[in-house]
Amino acid sequence: MEKITIRSDRNTDYTFTYKGEDVVLGAGKIISIADGLNDVVLPTCAMKITNNLIIIKEDVK
Secondary structure (H helix, E strand, O other), rough: OOEEEEEEEOOEEEEEEEOOOOEOOOOOOOOEEEEOOOEEEEEOEEEEEEEOOOEEEOOOO
């Protein structure tokens, strides 16, 4: 599986699930996941996906 990167463009922390555990992606931070999206659950939010980069945006109002 390919490595993916998740980047937060939010002003607040974003919590998602990885292998059944909650992971907090801090505001403005970046995290890489070596084994792709198989074990990742991203809660509904505004996001942009480009190649292997997922950019988490502020919630749409």
